[in-house]
Amino acid sequence: MESEFPDPNEEFDLVHEEEYEILKEIEEFEKKKGTESGKIENLQEEQKRNKLNNSRPNVHEELNALTSSKYNKSCIPSTSKVIPSTNNDNFDTDVTKKRHYDEFFGDISDMLDTNDLADIQEPKDKKPRWDEPQEIIKAVLDAREKFNEYSRGVSVNSKYIKDKRESISLRVPHWNFIALTRPRDAQRIYLRVKNDEQSKIKTNTHSISNLLSVPYSQLKTEAEEIIVQNVKHASCETSHLPVTKTLEDDELWVDKYRPRSYIELLSDESVNRQLLHWIKLWDKTVFNRNYIDNKKKKLNFKFRNRKFADEKPFQELDSKGFPIQRIALLSGPPGLGKTTLAHLVAKHAGYNVVEINASDERSPDAFRQVLLASTQMKAVIGNDPRPNCLVLDEIDGAPTASIDLLLKFVQGKLIPKGKKDKTKTDKHVCHRPVICICNEPYTPSLRALRATAFIISVPEVSATKLADRLMEISRKEKLKVNSDALLRLVEISGCDIRSCIGALQYMGGVNLGDNLSFALKDSRKGLFDSWKQILKIPVNRNGILPLSERVQLVLRTVQNGESEKLAQGIFHNYPEICSDKMNYIALCLKWFQFFDEILFLVGSLQTWSIMPYLNYAFVFWHLYFAKARNIKLSYPSIVYEMNQKHAKNIGILTTVQRNSGHNKIILTVDIAPFLPDLLSPQLRTVSGHLHSDKEKNDINRLVNVLIDFGLTFIQEKNFDERYDYKLDPNIFEIGTFPDCKYRRTLIYAVKQIIVQELEAERLRRVENAIKSMTKSAQNKKSITNHNVTTNSATSDSAKICNNATSKPNALEQSKKLQMETKDIKYKDFFGRTITVNQGEQKKLDKESIKSRNFLTKNSVWYKYKEGFSNAVRRNVKMIDLL
Amino acid sequence: MIVPIKKDGEFEEWAIIELQGDLKFNSTNITNVYIGDLHFTKSGTPILIIGIHVLHGKEMVLPKPFAVLVKKKNEVNTTNIFERQTEYIIKALIKRKIIFRSRPKPIVTNVPKFN
Numbered sequence: 001m002e003s004e005f006p007d008p009n010e011e012f013d014l015v016h017e018e019e020y021e022i023l024k025e026i027e028e029f030e031k032k033k034g035t036e037s038g039k040i041e042n043l044q045e046e047q048k049r050n051k052l053n054n055s056r057p058n059v060h061e062e063l064n065a066l067t068s069s070k071y072n073k074s075c076i077p078s079t080s081k082v083i084p085s086t087n088n089d090n091f092d093t094d095v096t097k098k099r100h101y102d103e104f105f106g107d108i109s110d111m112l113d114t115n116d117l118a119d120i121q122e123p124k125d126k127k128p129r130w131d132e133p134q135e136i137i138k139a140v141l142d143a144r145e146k147f148n149e150y151s152r153g154v155s156v157n158s159k160y161i162k163d164k165r166e167s168i169s170l171r172v173p174h175w176n177f178i179a180l181t182r183p184r185d186a187q188r189i190y191l192r193v194k195n196d197e198q199s200k201i202k203t204n205t206h207s208i209s210n211l212l213s214v215p216y217s218q219l220k221t222e223a224e225e226i227i228v229q230n231v232k233h234a235s236c237e238t239s240h241l242p243v244t245k246t247l248e249d250d251e252l253w254v255d256k257y258r259p260r261s262y263i264e265l266l267s268d269e270s271v272n273r274q275l276l277h278w279i280k281l282w283d284k285t286v287f288n289r290n291y292i293d294n295k296k297k298k299l300n301f302k303f304r305n306r307k308f309a310d311e312k313p314f315q316e317l318d319s320k321g322f323p324i325q326r327i328a329l330l331s332g333p334p335g336l337g338k339t340t341l342a343h344l345v346a347k348h349a350g351y352n353v354v355e356i357n358a359s360d361e362r363s364p365d366a367f368r369q370v371l372l373a374s375t376q377m378k379a380v381i382g383n384d385p386r387p388n389c390l391v392l393d394e395i396d397g398a399p400t401a402s403i404d405l406l407l408k409f410v411q412g413k414l415i416p417k418g419k420k421d422k423t424k425t426d427k428h429v430c431h432r433p434v435i436c437i438c439n440e441p442y443t444p445s446l447r448a449l450r451a452t453a454f455i456i457s458v459p460e461v462s463a464t465k466l467a468d469r470l471m472e473i474s475r476k477e478k479l480k481v482n483s484d485a486l487l488r489l490v491e492i493s494g495c496d497i498r499s500c501i502g503a504l505q506y507m508g509g510v511n512l513g514d515n516l517s518f519a520l521k522d523s524r525k526g527l528f529d530s531w532k533q534i535l536k537i538p539v540n541r542n543g544i545l546p547l548s549e550r551v552q553l554v555l556r557t558v559q560n561g562e563s564e565k566l567a568q569g570i571f572h573n574y575p576e577i578c579s580d581k582m583n584y585i586a587l588c589l590k591w592f593q594f595f596d597e598i599l600f601l602v603g604s605l606q607t608w609s610i611m612p613y614l615n616y617a618f619v620f621w622h623l624y625f626a627k628a629r630n631i632k633l634s635y636p637s638i639v640y641e642m643n644q645k646h647a648k649n650i651g652i653l654t655t656v657q658r659n660s661g662h663n664k665i666i667l668t669v670d671i672a673p674f675l676p677d678l679l680s681p682q683l684r685t686v687s688g689h690l691h692s693d694k695e696k697n698d699i700n701r702l703v704n705v706l707i708d709f710g711l712t713f714i715q716e717k718n719f720d721e722r723y724d725y726k727l728d729p730n731i732f733e734i735g736t737f738p739d740c741k742y743r744r745t746l747i748y749a750v751k752q753i754i755v756q757e758l759e760a761e762r763l764r765r766v767e768n769a770i771k772s773m774t775k776s777a778q779n780k781k782s783i784t785n786h787n788v789t790t791n792s793a794t795s796d797s798a799k800i801c802n803n804a805t806s807k808p809n810a811l812e813q814s815k816k817l818q819m820e821t822k823d824i825k826y827k828d829f830f831g832r833t834i835t836v837n838q839g840e841q842k843k844l845d846k847e848s849i850k851s852r853n854f855l856t857k858n859s860v861w862y863k864y865k866e867g868f869s870n871a872v873r874r875n876v877k878m879i880d881l882l
Numbered sequence: 883m884i885v886p887i888k889k890d891g892e893f894e895e896w897a898i899i900e901l902q903g904d905l906k907f908n909s910t911n912i913t914n915v916y917i918g919d920l921h922f923t924k925s926g927t928p929i930l931i932i933g934i935h936v937l938h939g940k941e942m943v944l945p946k947p948f949a950v951l952v953k954k955k956n957e958v959n960t961t962n963i964f965e966r967q968t969e970y971i972i973k974a975l976i977k978r979k980i981i982f983r984s985r986p987k988p989i990v991t992n993v994p995k996f997n
Contacts, residue, residue, distance in 0.1 A: 860907055860932060861905075861906050861933040862904075862906070862937070863903050863906055864935075865903045866985075882885065882967065882968050
């Protein structure tokens with residue numbers, strides 16, 4: 001057989017040629033279906049193409065193998081092992097004489113194939129042999145008849161069979177399959193698992209064959225039924241349903257209609273994308289696949305013209321492949337679906353969500369346990385072992401210690417309890433994304449977190465979008481609600497999705513009226529809401545509210561105090577949103593001035609009666625600044641920052657003032673601006689003794705200035721692990737504006753030299769001071785015998801002690817001796833003493849010997865004995881006592 | 883036999899200075915020699931300076947107080963040998979001692995000078 005059909009494609013052509021011939025024969029008999037046969041031909045062609053595409057050349061062989069194996073059942077018990085290529089060998093060896101008929105009727109094999117297929121379903125007990133010609137003829141005839149039947153009745157059937165033929169295999173096929181065991185002979189059969197496309201094709205062919213798969217009458221009745229149902233449905237809705245419906249299911253609608261997939265999310269698309277992008281950045285560490293590259297590629301040709309393209313890549317990965325911001329902080333008012341968003345995004349990115357919220361214990365210890373458990377372990381037994389993603393809900397309620405712990409943990413600074421193995425610490429870096437959720441991002445306990453986290457503020461859902469979703473829900477729940485009521489509901493709840501759906505469920509949609517009040521979760525009109533109220537033009541469904549109402553609204557917002565903070569916020573935010581017209585801005589700024597004046601008056605004169613006038617400033621600001629579009633507000637932190645900076649500068653000034661004795665104003669105005677120039681002379685970076693005279697003078701001058709102002713250089717570590725010297729009360733900060741570069745700064749080596757000189761000079765001055773003091777002391781007690789044992793000497797030394805330092809007087813005396821030689825010049829670079837003068841060197845040596853002699857001249861010294869002191873017992877005789 | 887111990891007027895209170903080590907002398911005449919300075923820090927730690935050494939010690943109360951006695955021989959009654967031949971007079975009481983146990987620190991005199 002293989003020799004006859006060397007090429008599989010050719011084989012199929014041949015196979016189908018045969019079929020066409022037969023079909024043509026059939027056409028003669030069935031003239032009424034003449035038109036159809038063309039279609040059938042098309043169909044066949046299509047099938048052929050499919051087959052070729054599917055590369056199914058060995059179906060035939062498989063089937064042959066099936067038959068042959070069946071035939072050889074007795075000889076080869078494990079038929080599944082039969083491989084088509086060995087077929088012939090089998091035949092030759094085992095069935096040399098008893099040849100199967102299809103060997104001779106190779107051309108009609110396809111017919112027999114159908115036979116064989118039928119055989120699979122309805123087993124034949126016996127196959128005709130070559131030596132029984134009648135039976136073969138009969139079989140052939142049978143087969144033809146059957147084939148005719150197939151093609152005449154429903155050509156779909158033949159197609160179906162074709163499908164089946166492609167769907168059944170005795171060997172392990174390359175397509176999707178389900179393995180079955182034929183009970184009759186324990187034969188393993190593999191059935192194709194079809195996907196939807198194929199079934200669609202099938203239905204298509206169905207309709208082609210019969211024009212309609214279902215008779216017209218049936219269709220008509222079905223259609224009528226649908227119409228009737230719709231009518232009924234409508235009537236039901238109008239009449240009486242909601243009460244019974246709500247009773248039926250006790251599931252909360254909030255849960256029932258929770259978004260199930262990323263696409264269903266109600267929240268702002270850009271926010272969703274931000275979070276998704278962030279969580280995808282973890283792919284590198286968690287799934288070990290590169291996300292950034294894909295993203296870039298996508299951006300390049302997919303989103304080029306969309307608004308996402310201009311979204312900057314707001315963060316990248318650090319060197320280890322972690323996102324730079326390892327925590328995402330979702331913030332926003334309650335009921336916007338932050339938790340849902342976090343869960344869905346995490347699921348979407350292929351994580352298993354572990355949630356900790358306010359109801360869990362969040363003491364630092366418990367927190368640590370959960371953190372470690374959820375980020376370093378992974379469900380192994382569960383049916384989908386995905387990596388965990390930790391969602392910390394309502395984190396603003398967690399104790400600060402826990403948040404600190406979280407931060408330390410995420411930054412990899414958490415030292416495992418108990419063991420302090422340095423090598424192990426690397427394992428404790430957080431390898432999983434952590435999403436925190438809070439309502440108010442400006443809670444004090446979140447301050448540290450805010451600095452490091454990637455903050456996403458979830459904006460309010462647009463009212464119409466939410467109303468649409470509510471409408472959909474009410475339709476599904478068969479509630480009769482009009483959209484106006486829904487919009488109203490949305491407005492009242494402040495776009496709180498949760499409370500909206502809750503209200504919808506429990507009101508049953510009947511009395512969604514005006515007097516609706518919610519138990520809103522954590523509803524609190526914060527500063528941000530007030531600012532928004534002022535800086536946004538209020539819109540209802542009729543358009544912009546009339547002016548009087550707007551003024552009323554603003555006044556109502558402002559009434560509850562905190563007007564100073566509110567004004568600060570507006571002042572902080574207005575440059576972002578104000579219009580281009582400068583005269584408006586000028587006008588508003590005048591009102592700010594007015595505001596300040598009144599505030600000052602109230603503050604200084606306690607004239608509270610003029611306080612109410614403050615509120616009208618807000619009205620003006622509202623009228624001139626407010627915008628219809630959604631605005632992004634930020635917290636006015638500038639005031640606080642400035643206060644801090646001011647305090648810091650004052651601190652610097654006072655320290656410098658204390659040291660130098662200059663007035664603060666003189667310092668800031670006359671001295672500080674010039675100090676950077678004065679304190680950076682041109683110096684070469686060579687060792688001290690190589691400096692020229694001018695440079696030496698410069699250094700001397702510099703050192704003197706520094707000491708006079710009480711300044712020092714302090715060694716500090718930079719961000720990049722390098723050392724640098726910083727001026728200690730950093731008066732440069734006062735003298736220069738923060739964004740200006742110093743015109744010239746000293747390089748590190750020069751600063752090093754200066755610091756050394758500074759220290760030396762300082763010591764010198766201290767010594768001079770002591771010297772002058774001791775001199776005066778010596779003058780007072782002109783001639784004192786250094787008889788140390790006498791009382792007078794000790795009292796003298798004690799006096800010196802009191803006068804100068806608290807050092808013991810023996811030291812003091814030695815110092816006195818040293819001091820006489822103190823006016824020698826030393827050069828010192830490496831910390832060693834280098835004397836300039838040979839004679840002075842000698843003198844110094846003498847001095848040191850002298851001082852040493854002073855200490856040892858009393859000829860008493862102490863020899864320490866290590867270990868325990870033994871108690872000595874000595875016998876005393878009585879005679880010695882007497 | 884009774885060796886009388888007498889209290890002769892008011893006696894002083896002394897203290898023992900206990901050193902873990904030896905005091906060495908250059909000369910053989912060690913009477914009335916200046917040994918060192920004893921100071922107390924503000925916190926009460928005693929500091930003893932001997933030669934080029936500084937010793938930090940501590941003060942403690944003796945579990946049993948000592949008395950310093952001076953032996954006095956009475957030459958008066960030579961005949962009556964058993965009576966009042968020798969007597970002791972209490973010179974001082976010692977209730978506390980200052981103990982210097984730690985290794986002494988040297989005082990370095992010719993320090994390299996920064997100039």
